[in-house]
Amino acid sequence: MHKLYLVMVGLPARGKSRLARRICGGLAADGFRSAIFNNGDVRRQLLGAESTLPEFYSPDNAEGRRIREEICQRNLARAREWLNREGDVAILDATNVSRTRRAFIERSLTDHPVLFLECVNEDPVLLNACIRNKTRLPEYAGYTEDEALASFVGRIGYYEAIYEPVGREQYWLCVDTMAGRILAERPCEGSPYYPAIREIVVSWWVQSLYLARHGQTEYNVQGRIGGDPPLTARGRMQAEALALHLRDQKLDWVFTSTRMRSHETAAPLLRGRYDTHVMAFKEFDEIWAGDCEGMCYSEIRETMPEVTAGRNADKYHYAYPHGESYAMLRERVRRGLQRALFLAGELPVMLVGHQAINRVILSLFLRQREEDIPYINVPQNQYYHISLTPRRKLIERISY
Ligand code: F6P
Numbered sequence: 020m021h022k023l024y025l026v027m028v029g030l031p032a033r034g035k036s037r038l039a040r041r042i043c044g045g046l047a048a049d050g051f052r053s054a055i056f057n058n059g060d061v062r063r064q065l066l067g068a069e070s071t072l073p074e075f076y077s078p079d080n081a082e083g084r085r086i087r088e089e090i091c092q093r094n095l096a097r098a099r100e101w102l103n104r105e106g107d108v109a110i111l112d113a114t115n116v117s118r119t120r121r122a123f124i125e126r127s128l129t130d131h132p133v134l135f136l137e138c139v140n141e142d143p144v145l146l147n148a149c150i151r152n153k154t155r156l157p158e159y160a161g162y163t164e165d166e167a168l169a170s171f172v173g174r175i176g177y178y179e180a181i182y183e184p185v186g187r188e189q190y191w192l193c194v195d196t197m198a199g200r201i202l203a204e205r206p207c208e209g210s211p212y213y214p215a216i217r218e219i220v221v222s223w224w225v226q227s228l229y230l231a232r233h234g235q236t237e238y239n240v241q242g243r244i245g246g247d248p249p250l251t252a253r254g255r256m257q258a259e260a261l262a263l264h265l266r267d268q269k270l271d272w273v274f275t276s277t278r279m280r281s282h283e284t285a286a287p288l289l290r291g292r293y294d295t296h297v298m299a300f301k302e303f304d305e306i307w308a309g310d311c312e313g314m315c316y317s318e319i320r321e322t323m324p325e326v327t328a329g330r331n332a333d334k335y336h337y338a339y340p341h342g343e344s345y346a347m348l349r350e351r352v353r354r355g356l357q358r359a360l361f362l363a364g365e366l367p368v369m370l371v372g373h374q375a376i377n378r379v380i381l382s383l384f385l386r387q388r389e390e391d392i393p394y395i396n397v398p399q400n401q402y403y404h405i406s407l408t409p410r411r412k413l414i415e416r417i418s419y
């Protein structure tokens with residue numbers, strides 16, 4: 020059986036290590052032995068704080084360059100030795116952003132094919148969040164947050180100065196890590212690992228997602244849509260019950276919409292969870308009913324019968340006057356979800372959404388027929404628990 024070197028490429032904070040770990044786990048589930056050789060780990064072991072300074076990464080710093088090349092060579096040797104002894108896929112995790120570095124790797128590793136996997140992610144929200152996350156690494160322990168930020172941004176700048184996209188190498192795959200989309204590729208044909216890696220890259224990868232709808236609001240009681248109403252007493256009780264039900268569940272990330280009912284539902288869940296990250300995304304705001312915002316369904320039926328008729332005929336594609344349709348929601352919800360899952364990585368996530376939003380999220384996982392999506396059941400006393408990998412699909416609805 021062939022073996023493979025998989026070499027990560029990309030600027031810092033583009034999701035390389037996360038994808039490397041995912042590929043390693045995914046290949047293991049397929050019965051392939053893979054291991055990660057991370058240059059950063061070796062650097063931190065060998066050099067400690069000295070290599071945290073941005074100048075260490077300057078292309079003009081000959082000594083820094085020499086040390087980093089040495090670390091690269093050391094990992095190439097370890098990977099080669101491991102692959103020839105017992106492994107199937109050796110994953111080399113480092114920036115490898117210059118053509119010179121990649122040409123060197125191709126010249127050094129001639130016993131098995133070398134596939135370069137370039138990770139691209141220019142989403143400003145994610146980039147910002149990922150860079151902030153980096154400042155919490157132990158190597159920045161002696162820095163204030165602003166100092167760490169400046170130092171890391173300086174480091175990225177040095178890598179940007181020498182960055183050249185893949186293209187001249189023999190085998191490569193260029194991936195948008197947030198969207199899980201292949202942007203371009205020169206496939207490693209005949210390798211049994213190539214299709215497996217490709218599948219891992221493009222699949223939804225959800226370790227554990229709890230998807231709840233906000234509790235009852237006054238608008239819900241009146242059959243009124245949209246707006247920004249607070250929870251009713253019953254809605255607050257539902258929020259408490261959800262928090263109680265999940266009290267022993269680790270939730271590292273909680274995502275809400277920007278609406279009050281979503282925040283109020285998340286509040287009891289967050290009580291005492293001091294390390295939980297919380298983010299509100301506009302992408303998770305409820306379907307915008309345009310001219311019908313704040314109206315009751317009965318009022319719409321009487322005063323704007325064409326809206327009711329339009330929705331009855333094709334609820335998925337019908338857009339409210341000056342508002343949205345379910346079809347229009349799909350892209351923004353997908354973007355929000357991809358961001359949320361990228362940020363959370365392998366950690367458990369809670370998302371407190373809305374009726375239409377949660378239907379669209381579920382449809383992304385369920386491959387539902389379009390006409391059925393606007394009717395998916397999203398009750399206020401049950402949540403969905405979702406866990407998905409290319410080999411596992413778990414979607415359960417749980418009462419609380
Ligand atoms: O009724 C609550 C609500 O979240 C509204 O704000 C929203 O317009 C509606 O649900 C979406 O559900 P449907 O598409 O079935 O009207």
